[in-house]
Amino acid sequence: MAAPRASARSAAPAAGAGTPFDALRLPSPEVLMARARDPRQARLRTLLERLAGNPPQVLLLEGGDAVSRLAMGLWWTAWHQCTGPEPAPGPAPSAGSLPGLLPGLLQDRQHPPPQQRTAPAERPCLACASCRQVFTGVHHSLHLLDGASDLIRIDDVREVMQKLSEKPRQGQLRCILLNEAHNCKAETANTLLKSLEDPRPGNCFLLLAPQRERLLPTLVSRSFTLSLAWPDPHQPPSHFKEDTTLQQAVETWTARLDSLVADGRGWFGAALAKEALDKPTAQALVLELQRRLALALLGEPHGCLGRLDAESLQRLDTVLAEAHASLEYNVTPALVLDWVATRIYLAAKRPQAMATS
Numbered sequence: 001m002a003a004p005r006a007s008a009r010s011a012a013p014a015a016g017a018g019t020p021f022d023a024l025r026l027p028s029p030e031v032l033m034a035r036a037r038d039p040r041q042a043r044l045r046t047l048l049e050r051l052a053g054n055p056p057q058v059l060l061l062e063g064g065d066a067v068s069r070l071a072m073g074l075w076w077t078a079w080h081q082c083t084g085p086e087p088a089p090g091p092a093p094s095a096g097s098l099p100g101l102l103p104g105l106l107q108d109r110q111h112p113p114p115q116q117r118t119a120p121a122e123r124p125c126l127a128c129a130s131c132r133q134v135f136t137g138v139h140h141s142l143h144l145l146d147g148a149s150d151l152i153r154i155d156d157v158r159e160v161m162q163k164l165s166e167k168p169r170q171g172q173l174r175c176i177l178l179n180e181a182h183n184c185k186a187e188t189a190n191t192l193l194k195s196l197e198d199p200r201p202g203n204c205f206l207l208l209a210p211q212r213e214r215l216l217p218t219l220v221s222r223s224f225t226l227s228l229a230w231p232d233p234h235q236p237p238s239h240f241k242e243d244t245t246l247q248q249a250v251e252t253w254t255a256r257l258d259s260l261v262a263d264g265r266g267w268f269g270a271a272l273a274k275e276a277l278d279k280p281t282a283q284a285l286v287l288e289l290q291r292r293l294a295l296a297l298l299g300e301p302h303g304c305l306g307r308l309d310a311e312s313l314q315r316l317d318t319v320l321a322e323a324h325a326s327l328e329y330n331v332t333p334a335l336v337l338d339w340v341a342t343r344i345y346l347a348a349k350r351p352q353a354m355a356t357s
């Protein structure tokens with residue numbers, strides 16, 4: 001069964017330097033920026049800032065969920081491209097009212113040097129034109145190869161490699177981001193490896209993957225690896241405290257899913273009543289499944305996920321991220337959750353289903 005949004009993406013799997021993320025049906029800039037600001041990733045942001053002065057040639061970000069990994073990859077890219085908030089219109093304020101700004105800024109407010117408008121502590125601002133270009137996928141120093149629904153193709157990698165022979169603009173760091181890099185075929189990964197044999201100053205490859213074990217060991221050995229924080233799976237979602245009706249609806253649907261996986265009943269008849277599964281409920285259900293997945297990966301499976309093997313659990317991470325993005329793009333909630341339920345049902349029946357269906 002194909003992902004509900006896979007066809008739109010398959011026409012253009014390679015992006016960057018001109019292809020906006022909405023053409024690839026990746027999450028909106030607002031969703032990605034919110035994830036990039038997630039307080040749970042504060043430790044990762046601190047580690048990335050320490051690395052920023054001397055960027056590694058290959059940086060591997062693992063853990064978390066797919067949307068958060070992409071958000072943090074973009075946060076790193078934006079850190080290097082951020083030009084700082086635009087000066088506010090109106091009369092120039094006195095130096096005393098802007099204690100953090102460089103004196104030079106006040107002398108040249110019309111044409112401030114790009115790399116000096118933002119103090120490092122505020123970087124990236126996620127508000128300037130450069131930050132927005134990064135988070136919409138159109139910044140000239142960002143190249144994205146997206147493996148989230150399609151395999152990353154060798155031709156895409158070769159095309160990006162050719163561009164690397166050109167010098168990055170204005171000494172800026174050029175970031176080549178491989179989203180869901182575990183979807184890279186061995187041949188493509190080897191092409192990538194060859195290109196990494198020659199140091200290329202000014203370029204940084206970012207590999208985003210659920211776990212380092214899912215990449216070629218030779219690729220991992222060349223990477224500086226950092227891990228995202230998982231959400232605390234033992235805490236009930238905070239939105240349930242404010243909305244017990246939503247909590248009850250999610251419990252009903254997770255019970256139906258458990259019943260489907262146990263004996264094939266209880267899901268499809270209910271989900272066919274389209275209005276029965278609205279977008280907020282579907283989004284909360286996907287979040288709950290992500291929480292259960294985190295618990296299962298910690299060796300504490302609940303309900304139907306206890307029937308999935310380790311590999312299927314790892315792939316469920318990508319399935320749930322796809323479902324999350326599909327709901328963001330207003331795909332019919334019942335259709336998205338039918339797809340998720342079918343993938344889990346088949347994976348429980350035959351372990352390879354998550355990989356091949």
Ligand SMILES: [Zn+2]
Pocket residue numbers: 081082083084085124125126127128129130131
């Ligand atoms: Zn910025």
